[in-house]
Amino acid sequence: MDNSGDPSTRSWSTPVGAGIAGCVGGLILLGGAILVANDPAGSVLMGIAGVLLVGLGAYTLIVRPRLELSPGNPATLTVRSLTGRRSYTPDRVERIRLLSMRRVGRRVGQLEMDVLDDDAEPGGPDGGFSDDARLLVFSRWDLGTDLISVVDELRAAGFRVDDDR
Template identity: 55%
Template sequence: MDNSAPLSTTEWATPRPAAGALGIGGLILLLAAVWAAGDPAGLVLMGAAGLLLLGFSGYALLIRPRLAVTSTPDGQPAIRVRTIGGAHTYPRDRIDRIRLLDFRRIGRRTGQLEFDVLHHDAPATAPVDALRDDTRLVVFSRWDLGADLGAVADDLRLAGFVVDDERR
C-alpha cells in the first residue's frame, strides 16, 4: 500500500538576497582593487576575490533550483538536481540512500543532506549486501537549499523517500 502524500513539486535553492549580497560584495572588492591599483599585491588579491565572489553569486542566481521533488511520467516520485552540467533527475529506485548528517566544523555544527544516487548504467540492487562503488554522491548544505535541512528531509519523507537521520 502506498501511503505517500499527493506529490506537488517542491524546490529549494540558495536565497536570492544572499546571492545578490555576494554579487554586491564582489563589485565592492573589484572597485577597491581599482582604487588600490598602486599596490600590485592588493590589486591582484582583491581583484581575484571580487571575481570569485561574482562567479559564486552568478552560480547561485543561475543554477536554480538546486534540488526539486518531482514525479516521473509513471507517477513515481523523483528528485531533480541542478548543477553547472545541467539538470539530472533520479527516480526513487535510482536513489541508493539519503542521509541527514551533522558535522562539527570550526567549533560549530553544520548539517549536510547527502544523496547516494545510482549511475544510469548501474544495477538497481547491489550484488552483495555491502557498500556500493557505482553511486554518485550529491551533497547539499543549508546554503545550497536555503532552508533548514531537517525541514527538507521531512518534505522528502512526505514525498515518499526514505531519509536516514544520522544527526547527533
C-alpha cells in the same frame, strides 16, 4: 525555501538576495582592486577575491532551483548543476543521509545523497551500495532552508532517508 510556481512541486535553492549580494560585493572588490593599483599585491588579492565572489554569486543565481521534488507515482527528485538537470526516482536513489557534525563550536548539517545515473546498476556485489553511485552533498547554503524540513519532505515522498537525529 519554496521557489516553485506549481504548489504541488517543492524546490529548494540559495536565496536570490544572497546571490545578488555576492555579485555586488564582488564588483565592489574589483573596483577596489582598480583603486589600489599602486599596491600591486593588494590589487591582485582584491581582484582574485572579487572574481571568486562574483563567480559564487552568479552560480547561485544560475543554478536554481538546486533541488526539486515533484509528486507523483513515483515521486521525482531533480538536481540541478552547471552541467544541467538530472532526475531520480526513489529506486535510483540508494541512500539519502542527514549528517550533523561539530564545526567551530557549533553544529552544522549536510544532506548526502547516493544516486544512480541511468547506466549504473543498482546494488553492490554483496547486496550493499553500488560502486557506480554518485555522491551529491548539499548544505543549508545550497538549499536555503533547514535540512531537517527537506529530509522530512523527501521521506514523505517515498525516498529512503537515514538520519542520525
